[in-house]
Amino acid sequence: MFNILEKRFALTHKGTKDFVKGVFFTTLLDIVLMFPAVFVFLFLEDYIRPIINPSAAITNGLWYYTLLGVIFMIVMWAIARLQYRSTFTTVYDESANRRISLAEKLRKLPLAFFGEKNLSDLTSTIMDDSTELEHTFSHAVPQMFASIISMVLIGIGMFFYNWQLSLALFWVIPFAAIVILISKKLLHNEFQVNYQNKRDVSEQIQEGLDTIQEIKSYNREDAYLNELQQNLNIYEKQLIKGELLAGGLVNTSQSLLKLGLASVIIVGVQLLSAGTIDLFMYLIFLVIASRIYSPVNEVFNNLAALFYLDIRINRMNEMEALPIQQGKTNFKPENYDIEFRNVCFSYQTGKQVLQNVSFLAKQGEVTALVGPSGGGKSTSVKLAARFWDIDKGNILLGGYDVGTIDPETLLQYYSVVFQDVVLFNASVIDNIRVGKMDATDEEVIQVAKLAQCDEFICKMYNGYQTVIGENGETLSGGERQRISIARALLKNAPIVLLDEATASLDVENETKIQAGISALIKDKTVLIIAHRMRTVTNAGKIVVLENGTVAEIGSPDELKKQNGIFSKMVERQMAVQSIYR
Numbered sequence: 141m142f143n144i145l146e147k148r149f150a151l152t153h154k155g156t157k158d159f160v161k162g163v164f165f166t167t168l169l170d171i172v173l174m175f176p177a178v179f180v181f182l183f184l185e186d187y188i189r190p191i192i193n194p195s196a197a198i199t200n201g202l203w204y205y206t207l208l209g210v211i212f213m214i215v216m217w218a219i220a221r222l223q224y225r226s227t228f229t230t231v232y233d234e235s236a237n238r239r240i241s242l243a244e245k246l247r248k249l250p251l252a253f254f255g256e257k258n259l260s261d262l263t264s265t266i267m268d269d270s271t272e273l274e275h276t277f278s279h280a281v282p283q284m285f286a287s288i289i290s291m292v293l294i295g296i297g298m299f300f301y302n303w304q305l306s307l308a309l310f311w312v313i314p315f316a317a318i319v320i321l322i323s324k325k326l327l328h329n330e331f332q333v334n335y336q337n338k339r340d341v342s343e344q345i346q347e348g349l350d351t352i353q354e355i356k357s358y359n360r361e362d363a364y365l366n367e368l369q370q371n372l373n374i375y376e377k378q379l380i381k382g383e384l385l386a387g388g389l390v391n392t393s394q395s396l397l398k399l400g401l402a403s404v405i406i407v408g409v410q411l412l413s414a415g416t417i418d419l420f421m422y423l424i425f426l427v428i429a430s431r432i433y434s435p436v437n438e439v440f441n442n443l444a445a446l447f448y449l450d451i452r453i454n455r456m457n458e459m460e461a462l463p464i465q466q467g468k469t470n471f472k473p474e475n476y477d478i479e480f481r482n483v484c485f486s487y488q489t490g491k492q493v494l495q496n497v498s499f500l501a502k503q504g505e506v507t508a509l510v511g512p513s514g515g516g517k518s519t520s521v522k523l524a525a526r527f528w529d530i531d532k533g534n535i536l537l538g539g540y541d542v543g544t545i546d547p548e549t550l551l552q553y554y555s556v557v558f559q560d561v562v563l564f565n566a567s568v569i570d571n572i573r574v575g576k577m578d579a580t581d582e583e584v585i586q587v588a589k590l591a592q593c594d595e596f597i598c599k600m601y602n603g604y605q606t607v608i609g610e611n612g613e614t615l616s617g618g619e620r621q622r623i624s625i626a627r628a629l630l631k632n633a634p635i636v637l638l639d640e641a642t643a644s645l646d647v648e649n650e651t652k653i654q655a656g657i658s659a660l661i662k663d664k665t666v667l668i669i670a671h672r673m674r675t676v677t678n679a680g681k682i683v684v685l686e687n688g689t690v691a692e693i694g695s696p697d698e699l700k701k702q703n704g705i706f707s708k709m710v711e712r713q714m715a716v717q718s719i720y721r
């Protein structure tokens with residue numbers, strides 16, 4: 141049963157145990173909340189029966205009922221406290237565990253996944269869905285289970301006491317349940333659409349914030365806001381429609397329950413006049429009828445949250461089911477050669493991006509990937525670090541297939557310097573320290589000097605402690621790239637994956653970046669996407685990728701002699717340079 145609940149509600153093992161405890165104490169609370177009715181029952185029996193039947197006598201004094209009342213109150217308070225702790229407090233623990241588990245999952249997903257997925261969608265699953273589930277699991281789900289259990293238990297007891305009045309009390313329950321089942325069917329689609337609309341709107345807002353520079357520079361503010369307004373209107377209308385429908389159905393169910401009280405009154409009067417029951421029993425059932433539907437009403441009040449439950453849990457399960465990359469963690473290669481052997485790869489099935497790509501990038505040598513745009517250079521470099529898993533062939537690091545190595549273990553051997561440098565809203569020194577978290581200030585400053593960063597950092601208002609703003613907004617493109625090189629230098633990994641900057645850097649910046657790169661790649665296995673002929677002529681090997689295949693391979697001198705794609709690229713670039721000279 142634990143396993144079923146764990147799966148059904150996307151709970152952790154401990155969360156499932158807490159949940160069962162929560163249901164137990166909520167059921168107990170539902171039952172002890174009948175104590176006031178029991179109290180009235182006992183008191184009336186003792187004090188009213190002698191009025192109806194003069195031969196009966198009062199057995200307990202008022203002090204007895206005062207004491208009983210106090211005991212009942214203490215018991216109710218104690219159970220309510222236990223119930224609160226077992227549902228509300230543990231729900232927050234479970235929510236934290238659920239978020240940690242999802243974050244752990246994200247950590248193990250292939251890096252490529254983050255390029256394909258909408259990140260605001262993932263954040264909203266981890267944060268919003270978890271928050272909503274907190275509410276549902278504290279207010280609605282244990283209450284729903286507890287209502288069913290307590291109703292059955294109380295119902296059985298009442299049937300033994302008087303079956304006709306019990307029937308009058310409980311006949312409404314199956315009808316209310318039918319209304320709920322119908323509403324679930326009717327509302328499911330409404331809620332699904334609402335949920336999607338909400339996500340679309342948050343995505344649009346997130347995208348607007350991410351691209352605010354482009355929106356402003358192309359005067360797209362009005363168009364963007366109009367579109368957002370339209371989507372917000374659709375979302376609002378759909379939300380109101382869903383709420384009205386849900387409200388109508390909840391009201392119908394709650395009114396049905398009131399019919400239960402009415403039928404107890406009517407049936408009770410009939411039985412009373414026929415002499416089947418006495419006034420005392422009639423009063424008791426009236427008191428019980430006024431209390432017994434409270435837990436069920438509580439469930440109705442949280443019906444919308446219950447109906448959203450499946451949608452949210454499905455989202456969580458979907459995330460949990462995403463395939464993760466695994467592999468051995470005790471990996472130590474003997475050398476750092478990277479070899480591609482007949483590698484085939486496609487991002488989407490049916491559209492192959494690399495076909496039978498084979499080359500060897502030797503340790504201590506620069507291997508430059510060149511070729512026309514879209515040829516597969518970036519893809520190959522990312523595959524070397526197992527950002528994706530390949531379809532066919534092998535990528536070997538020191539003779540080991542990278543597909544068999546745990547990605548986190550594998551990435552310890554790589555330094556990555558790509559063009560889209562990500563910087564944090566922290567000090568420059570901490571941004572460089574990302575390369576090696578336990579590096580001393582002296583080590584950081586040393587690599588900053590090698591990466592040609594020291595000069596511009598020292599000119600900043602607070603030197604190395606200057607906070608560089610969100611994603612380093614206060615830095616130029618060249619400065620960002622040099623920080624990224626400093627990070628990689630600090631990491632000092634044996635393999636360097638490098639995407640040379642294509643942006644037209646000024647001569648000074650370019651020279652400094654080249655100096656930084658030269659320091660970085662010394663004695664390493666270097667796989668570089670080269671855009672400048674200066675880098676290419678220094679490479680030990682050149683791999684020309686065209687349309688996802690290796691079109692040419694060899695040393696710069698060998699390829700120049702072949703008079704193929706590479707030599708034409710060199711000629712073209714020299715011609716362009718001579719125009720600008």
Ligand SMILES: Nc1ncnc2c1ncn2[C@@H]1O[C@H](COP(=O)(O)OP(=O)(O)OP(=O)(O)O)[C@@H](O)[C@H]1O
Pocket residue numbers: 255487488493511512513514515516517518519520
């Ligand atoms: N994430 C992705 N999803 C789907 N297709 C992609 C993805 N990234 C790249 N592609 C496709 O794969 C092919 C190779 O792209 P890749 O970026 O590797 O080429 P490239 O040689 O590095 O190009 P460039 O020099 O323009 O950067 C292209 O057709 C591209 O459209």
